[in-house]
Amino acid sequence: MNGRTPPLGDITGLWQAVLTAAAGRFQCRGTCGKPHAKDSGGRCPAVHGGYPRHGTGPVHLIAAPADPDALLLPAHRAAALPKRQLAAWCPACHDATRRHTRAARQAATPPAEPDALF
Template sequence: MYAFEITQPEIHTRPLADVERWELVAEAAGYRCQCTGGLCGSQHSRTDLRCPIRHDQYRKGPGRVRLIVAPDDLTLSDVDAVALPAGSLRAWCPECHQAARRRQREADAARRRFDTEPPATLF
């Protein structure tokens, strides 16, 4: 047991650009990935249906995980995504973001294929 305890404030690494908007989104998320059950393919069933990854958390393998900020609609182009306000963005860990983006783009492509009419043929 120590006679005194040193408590240091938690320091978070920040991105190089658009720090204010990143900070708004990350703080609102509690510096935790906002992926909820089913977005990335994982149900996150062990952690109340929300990804347990926190910003600057050390993980075996990839090392330190840094959250990124991206839109809810992952099918948007990069140009459209940059113009969105902070309220339309969410914090993602890189793994959930990549998996959710892939799933959402596949679903969007399937929807477009389904919506197009078949070509006119004779038989």
């Protein structure tokens, strides 16, 4: 997959629309916990099809919910979101944002009361 070839299943053109709206750059602004460089406007500096600084293979865009809380939606609900609610994520920022969001949600949920035996 390169910048011109959409992933399998992009029959609606949604992935391509998200990529175009993001100008081929990932849109994370630090919700992943990394302080993205100020020279990149606070956005993740990764570019679709480019290589990250740590030398792994090319990075590919993930079209996923823009709202970090929506990243925890079941896949069938996330897939039904309209284009305006999607953003371009690099896999590292996507996974880190999901972990941070899940941890924050668990921390905010009070522990369940144990059932009393008597």
